[in-house]
Amino acid sequence: MLTVRDLTVRFDDADTAAVDHVSLDLPAGDVLAVLGPSGSGKSTLLRAVAGLEPLQTGSVAYDGHDLAGCPTHKRGFALMFQDGQLFPHQTVAGNVGYALRLRRARSAEVAHKVEELLELVGLPGFGARNTTALSGGERQRVALARALAVEPRLLLLDEPLSALDRGLRERLAHDLRDILVAAGTTALLVTHDQEEAFAVADRMALMRSGRLVQAGTVGQVWRAPADPEAARFLGYATVLVGAAAARVLEAGGGGSDVGQGLALRRSALRVGPAGPLHGRVLAARITPGAVRLSVDVEGVGEVHAVGDLEAAPPAVGNDVHLVPDLTRAARLGDPGPAPGTP
Amino acid sequence: MSRQTSTRWSSGLGLLALAAVPLAVLGVFFVLPVAGMVGRGFFTSGSFDPVGVLEILGRGQVRRVLWFTLWASTAATAVTVVLGVPVTFVLHRLRLPGRRVLRAFVVMPFVMPTVVVGVAFRTLVASSGPLGRWHLDGTPVAIIAAMVFFNLAVVVRTVGALWGGLDRRREEAAAALGASPVQVLRTVTLPALMPGIVSAASVVFLFCASSFGVVLTLGGLRYSTVETEIYLLTTQFLDLRAASALSVLQLVVVCALLYVAQRTRTAQEQVLDRAGHRHTTRRPCARDWPVLSVTAGVLAFLAAPLVTLVARSLQVDGGWSLQSYRALTTTGPGGALLVTASQALANSWRVAVDATLLAMLLGVLVSVVVSRRPRAPLERRGLAVLDALFMLPLGVSAVTVGFGFLVTLDRPPLDLRSSVLLVPIAQAMVALPLVVRTLSPVLRSVDPRQRQAAASLGASPLRVLVTVDLPTLWRPLLAATGFAFAVSLGEFGATSFLVRPDRPTLPVVIYQLVSRPGEQSFGMAMAASVVLGTVTVAAMGLVERVRIGSLGTL
Numbered sequence: 009m010l011t012v013r014d015l016t017v018r019f020d021d022a023d024t025a026a027v028d029h030v031s032l033d034l035p036a037g038d039v040l041a042v043l044g045p046s047g048s049g050k051s052t053l054l055r056a057v058a059g060l061e062p063l064q065t066g067s068v069a070y071d072g073h074d075l076a077g078c079p080t081h082k083r084g085f086a087l088m089f090q091d092g093q094l095f096p097h098q099t100v101a102g103n104v105g106y107a108l109r110l111r112r113a114r115s116a117e118v119a120h121k122v123e124e125l126l127e128l129v130g131l132p133g134f135g136a137r138n139t140t141a142l143s144g145g146e147r148q149r150v151a152l153a154r155a156l157a158v159e160p161r162l163l164l165l166d167e168p169l170s171a172l173d174r175g176l177r178e179r180l181a182h183d184l185r186d187i188l189v190a191a192g193t194t195a196l197l198v199t200h201d202q203e204e205a206f207a208v209a210d211r212m213a214l215m216r217s218g219r220l221v222q223a224g225t226v227g228q229v230w231r232a233p234a235d236p237e238a239a240r241f242l243g244y245a246t247v248l249v250g251a252a253a254a255r256v257l258e259a260g261g262g263g264s265d266v267g268q269g270l271a272l273r274r275s276a277l278r279v280g281p282a283g284p285l286h287g288r289v290l291a292a293r294i295t296p297g298a299v300r301l302s303v304d305v306e307g308v309g310e311v312h313a314v315g316d317l318e319a320a321p322p323a324v325g326n327d328v329h330l331v332p333d334l335t336r337a338a339r340l341g342d343p344g345p346a347p348g349t350p
Numbered sequence: 351m352s353r354q355t356s357t358r359w360s361s362g363l364g365l366l367a368l369a370a371v372p373l374a375v376l377g378v379f380f381v382l383p384v385a386g387m388v389g390r391g392f393f394t395s396g397s398f399d400p401v402g403v404l405e406i407l408g409r410g411q412v413r414r415v416l417w418f419t420l421w422a423s424t425a426a427t428a429v430t431v432v433l434g435v436p437v438t439f440v441l442h443r444l445r446l447p448g449r450r451v452l453r454a455f456v457v458m459p460f461v462m463p464t465v466v467v468g469v470a471f472r473t474l475v476a477s478s479g480p481l482g483r484w485h486l487d488g489t490p491v492a493i494i495a496a497m498v499f500f501n502l503a504v505v506v507r508t509v510g511a512l513w514g515g516l517d518r519r520r521e522e523a524a525a526a527l528g529a530s531p532v533q534v535l536r537t538v539t540l541p542a543l544m545p546g547i548v549s550a551a552s553v554v555f556l557f558c559a560s561s562f563g564v565v566l567t568l569g570g571l572r573y574s575t576v577e578t579e580i581y582l583l584t585t586q587f588l589d590l591r592a593a594s595a596l597s598v599l600q601l602v603v604v605c606a607l608l609y610v611a612q613r614t615r616t617a618q619e620q621v622l623d624r625a626g627h628r629h630t631t632r633r634p635c636a637r638d639w640p641v642l643s644v645t646a647g648v649l650a651f652l653a654a655p656l657v658t659l660v661a662r663s664l665q666v667d668g669g670w671s672l673q674s675y676r677a678l679t680t681t682g683p684g685g686a687l688l689v690t691a692s693q694a695l696a697n698s699w700r701v702a703v704d705a706t707l708l709a710m711l712l713g714v715l716v717s718v719v720v721s722r723r724p725r726a727p728l729e730r731r732g733l734a735v736l737d738a739l740f741m742l743p744l745g746v747s748a749v750t751v752g753f754g755f756l757v758t759l760d761r762p763p764l765d766l767r768s769s770v771l772l773v774p775i776a777q778a779m780v781a782l783p784l785v786v787r788t789l790s791p792v793l794r795s796v797d798p799r800q801r802q803a804a805a806s807l808g809a810s811p812l813r814v815l816v817t818v819d820l821p822t823l824w825r826p827l828l829a830a831t832g833f834a835f836a837v838s839l840g841e842f843g844a845t846s847f848l849v850r851p852d853r854p855t856l857p858v859v860i861y862q863l864v865s866r867p868g869e870q871s872f873g874m875a876m877a878a879s880v881v882l883g884t885v886t887v888a889a890m891g892l893v894e895r896v897r898i899g900s901l902g903t904l
Contacts, residue, residue: 020445020633055522058522058526060522060525079525079531080522080525080526081525081526081527081528081529081530081531081533081534082528083526084528085526086526086527087522087523087526087527088523089519089523093517093519093520093522093523095520095524095537095538095541096542097541097542106524106527106529106537107527107528107529110527110528110529110533110537111528151523154523154527155526155527157527158527158528164526
């Protein structure tokens with residue numbers, strides 16, 4: 009179990025702390041995604057956990073042992089970077105077996121283990137290849153195998169899939185999840201991509217400007233974003249507060265308690281002839297499966313909505329009615345069930 | 351298809367036309383003299399006589415010279431690398447305050463005129479100097495120390511260029527996998543640096559083995575390298591055959607070494623995928639004290655001869671005085687010189703301006719040609735050969751070039767013995783490789799897609815040159831000019847052969863003063879050295895001011 013308490017990291021050339029009094033817990037066997045925009049301090053947090061950045065305040069402990077003064081190479085963690093950082097002067101097998109050779113394992117044993125790991129990451133028989141001849145996805149798989157070879161107490165992943173293109177990223181995210189679960193690895197993942205976080209992690213922590221905004225299981229964070237910015241970062245299309253939020257909530261039959269606000273996915277507002285909200289279409293864009301609309305709703309303001317492709321799709325300037333679906337909405341800062349569920 | 355072939359042909363021809371001028375100059379003023387000199391070694395009274403060369407190489411004195419060159423250069427190279435790597439680490443990997451100034455300081459000795467460094471070390475180790483009681487004057491230790499002094503810059507810049515771009519996260523990944531700092535160094539860092547270290551070591555060995563001014567001023571008559579022996583054989587003993595034989599041997603060794611350096615350099619360019627500043631440097635911490643103290647020691651070692659030189663030049667008979675500097679406007683004690691030292695400085699200046707112009711003109715042409723990236727493998731190989739050809743003057747000893755000029759350019763239509771252009775041409779040949787090495791990597795680094803983007807936005811070829819190439823090139827152009835000027839000011843090997851007695855350059859005058867007995871002459875030599883060193887460093891200061899890693903790609 010990883011315990012981070014009150015951790016602060018400050019660079020000498022910056023006015024503000026890169027990581028500002030952050031506390032985190034990560035139970036053994038879980039995968040935690042630290043999610044934040046670039047520059048939010050998430051990578052610095054990861055480096056601090058790895059022992060690569062000096063702490064200004066706070067502590068990092070594993071299984072109750074404080075790791076202050078324990079150098080990186082004795083922590084028993086493994087680190088995997090965005091661009092793999094494979095050793096270019098070694099083959100794939102050389103990279104994967106690196107840690108085992110450091111431990112002076114017998115070469116037959118190393119070879120066997122390397123083959124097993126390459127099998128696990130889906131690259132059987134790649135051992136003799138040169139690292140420079142690999143594709144981006146293959147490089148990340150090799151980096152993952154190299155990190156898993158040490159059987160780390162904690163695997164640290166720094167934007168492991170960000171350098172890959174979209175299709176590959178989605179596929180590799182599910183593979184990564186399966187591999188981590190199969191190996192029972194405790195992992196701390198840092199990413200700016202919420203889909204990657206949802207695909208790989210059990211738990212999620214949101215960071216912004218060096219501070220921890222919210223932490224919890226993936227479901228908890230998703231159902232109740234801490235604030236409007238968190239909601240937008242998680243992928244909610246529209247965030248409403250005050251009277252506007254109340255209007256949508258009432259129209260959807262969700263009572264009148266809007267709390268700190270309401271986050272709506274795009275599909276939470278759908279064009280329908282009997283919809284209780286009405287407004288004028290400001291923009292319409294056809295996507296596979298639906299028409300994405302931007303609608304100026306009376307008493308609410310500009311919101312995102314969707315329309316059916318089958319019926320005549322609404323055009324700019326048309327008046328439309330919208331039906332709220334509160335199962336696709338979240339009340340900010342409220343850990344309870346979605347506002348629409350009975 | 352045929353249209354494509356023909357445009358490719360015409361572009362190839364265009365390149366060839368561009369290359370024609372520098373090729374012709376190189377042919378006449380480098381290949382011809384060197385070939386002429388090689389010929390002299392192998393032909394005895396008109397007949398081919400390779401056995402004669404072997405006989406000369408078997409002489410006792412020659413064997414002693416070869417042995418001394420070999421072991422002194424090896425020792426100097428080893429010391430330079432061992433000291434240079436920690437200094438490189440401190441100056442390129444740690445966020446140390448003032449590290450830019452320190453980097454500039456480490457590079458400074460490299461452009462110091464060799465005779466100035468020789469005089470400075472003499473001052474340091476002379477019986478009256480600060481290290482006088484160790485009796486190092488005239489010993490190999492002083493010579494090797496001076497070689498190290500010169501060449502640390504090569505290691506720091508070459509390895510630094512590589513290390514400075516090496517992503518720290520690669521080492522961190524290894525550390526996280528359980529590698530201790532020593533294991534990280536052994537299994538990750540050193541393998542990545544090895545091409546740079548090998549390349550630097552081969553260049554350093556080359557410079558040591560062909561060092562001339564330092565050995566001549568420090569070695570006296572007891573210690574001689576191949577280079578000084580060629581000089582002595584030619585000027586003192588008039589044994590041109592033996593001198594030729596030694597030159598041939600040196601040529602072979604130099605070509606082999608240049609080949610090694612070239613091979614590792616291409617390997618290095620492949621590996622180098624540069625990381626941003628944040629990912630390469632870190633703050634110094636307590637466990638860095640061993641490398642920090644080595645660096646402090648090396649910096650003191652670099653400063654000592656220079657400080658001593660300046661201090662001593664200001665002393666006469668134990669008291670402070672400007673007398674040595676005032677003497678620079680005279681012809682020395684007893685009127686021993688043919689011209690005053692200040693006249694010699696003026697000569698040096700004029701020659702350096704001519705040589706720099708010539709070197710820049712040729713250097714730009716060559717750089718433009720060798721930095722093209724042709725698709726056809728044949729053309730690519732052709733350019734590689736061309737590139738190597740223009741590097742040759744870097745390794746072929748200046749003495750050989752000067753000597754070659756004397757034996758080949760002495761009859762019509764190329765009787766240049768009395769031409770005032772002879773010295774500038776020879777110096778331009780020496781400076782040319784450095785100019786090309788400064789410019790061509792920058793030219794190569796301009797992404798062709800930038801030119802294509804500019805062209806697609808409606809820029810004419812001239813406008814592309816002005817708006818895309820020139821903004822990246824002006825700094826290296828300035829740097830190369832400063833570099834060529836500094837090299838020319840300090841050039842001693844070829845100049846000492848070719849200069850007319852009534853128009854000596856300052857390095858030649860300094861050597862004349864050092865070889866004369868007497869305190870006054872040595873005082874004048876020191877003062878003249880300070881002046882020459884200052885002018886050179888000021889010219890070279892441009893290079894550091896515009897901050898480009900030119901030496902990194904030597």
